[in-house]
Amino acid sequence: MDPKLFATVFFTIFVAELGDKTQLATLLYASDAAHPKLTVFAASATALVLASALGVLAGSVVAEHVNPKVLRWVAGLGFVCVGLWVVLAPE
Numbered sequence: 001m002d003p004k005l006f007a008t009v010f011f012t013i014f015v016a017e018l019g020d021k022t023q024l025a026t027l028l029y030a031s032d033a034a035h036p037k038l039t040v041f042a043a044s045a046t047a048l049v050l051a052s053a054l055g056v057l058a059g060s061v062v063a064e065h066v067n068p069k070v071l072r073w074v075a076g077l078g079f080v081c082v083g084l085w086v087v088l089a090p091e
Contacts, residue, residue, distance in 0.1 A: 013052075022048065 017023055026044040029035050063071065 017048075 022044075026040060029040045030037055
């Protein structure tokens with residue numbers, strides 16, 4: 001395992017998920033006293049792992065058909081567009 005790649009992916013995903021609608025939905029479930037916190041955590045963690053697995057699978061399939069340089073440009077432009085939308089969106 002490449003520790004540098006692990007750290008890069010970990011921190012990128014961790015920061016991207018902070019305040020995300022997934023985290024907010026988990027917060028809402030956990031805030032209900034009737035819901036066991038361990039069940040909420042386990043379900044949320046399992047869903048995130050499955051979503052990540054689908055992302056890795058889709059990425060490997062796409063990488064077989066699309067040049068990696070094109071993928072980096074598309075991903076980079078996508079992040080820039082989302083960032084601009086977040087910054088410039090009216091409140």
